[in-house]
Amino acid sequence: MFENFSFTSYYVDKVIWKTLENELENFHNILIITGNKSFESVKENILPILKDKNIIIENYLGECCYEHSSTIIKNIIGKQIDLILGIGGGKVIDTAKLVANQINKTIFIIPTIASTCAGTSALSVVYNQDKTFKEISFFKAPPEKIFIDLETIKKSPSRYTWAGIGDTLAKYYEVKIKHEYCLANNKKINFPTQMAIELSHNCKNIIIKNSEDGYYSQEINEAFKNIVLTIIVTTGMVSNFIDDFLNGAIAHSVFYGLTVLPRIEKEHLHGEVVAYGILVQLLLENNLEEYKKLTEFYKKLKFPINLTNIVRLEEFLEKENDILEEILKGPDLIDFDFNINKNNLKKALFYKNN
Incomplete structure (x- = not known):
């Protein structure tokens, strides 16, 4: 008889950065998981928001796989993390969700493209390091919040x-x-x-x-x-x-x-x-x-x-x-x-x- 459901709170606008700034107010130690191109597309908007925060930036390593999420976790051992920000496309977001669920941290998403529902789903599609499909990893809940900046997505490759x-x-x-x-x-x-x-x-x-x-x-x-x-x-x-x-x-x-x-x-x-x-x-x-x-x-x-x-x-x-x-x-x-x-x-x- 028991049933339970949770869903990501979504925020969307042509320009979303002020809303994001307000929602980050109570977070001070933030781990950003992103890719080079993804971060480049938002850095001029997001870095001013994060200027008074302690941030760690970990690059996703080209594939959503357990080996790469483990590498990120090893890199942040001993560091205080209040929040994970996943910034990028589907594989970046899936990697961020893997890490968040493995270390039990709140995760917010900033998609830089609109190619999948990774930013609001309670799973990650996991691959082997050779890029062949491995499995689907299911989580108890999806990311807590997602911030959709339409201007960023429109500027991304169509x-x-x-x-x-x-x-x-x-x-x-x-x-x-x-x-x-x-x-x-x-x-x-x-x-x-x-x-x-x-x-x-x-x-x-x-x-x-x-x-x-x-x-x-x-x-x-x-x-x-x-x-x-x-x-x-x-x-x-x-x-x-x-x-x-x-x-x-x-x-x-x-x-x-x-x-x-x-x-x-x-x-x-x-x-x-x-x-x-x-x-x-x-x-x-x-x-x-x-x-x-x-x-x-x-x-x-x-x-x-x-x-x-x-x-x-x-x-x-x-x-x-x-x-x-x-x-x-x-x-x-x-x-x-x-x-x-x-x-x-x-x-x-x-x-x-x-």
Whole structure:
């Protein structure tokens, strides 16, 4: 019967720094976990706020992995920490959350891009040092607060927001397929999961409605704000509300499997590949009507619609069996009614859309 839910308090504005300054008033010893480019994008705004604070800056080391979070923790042994500030994109934020949960400290987030819901979710996607997927690490609660500066995000490379759109769409389609499985198999759905299922529709509807205007606009308009909040906040709410069983499906498993190819992590963004994974999922479901509608939207945003848009065919064929096996053992896959196997998975991956 027991249920519990907590969510990140979010603050959003075109310029958010005064709000951040007020919220940091009672914190004096702050550990900042960030990346070089991430910190560069905000330092002229944040350093004046921190001038009377004792700050330690630890750079994230290029990947969210346990080895790197352990290195950061070793570097701060014996130092007083009141608060952790995670400043950056998804992997920086996931690293900061790992550290915060390992040393049991409050964490605030300042996203410098809008590519995932990492800033509001109670998990970190953990990789091996060679950049292949390792596991998902779940936490008791998400970050306490997040400060979304729309000006910073608009100035960031637009491909990150583009990838965030793809990752956010996946939340709807992956929740949908798992929900249908639960209904077909008479599985109980608890109260917060019911709310998450309803909320997940906005991960599709708001994105489809606002993406062209918000993404392509040079201005910070309402459509852009709607996209950013859907990527960071709505998707995070769904992730935190929903039962772990429904939190992910085929689209993300396709991404994890394709990371067997080093080129995926080097040349492509998480949400970009996950967006392609949605198409693979729809083909496996034999939902060709929705597949056709979504590919029309993809063409407007220039998302990948064929496997060869994201891999070199010869590299894929060389590692084909490893990739297929890695997808099939993904942490979010279950025994769906349509029985995913190497044959139908390969057919879906190689489906050619003109």
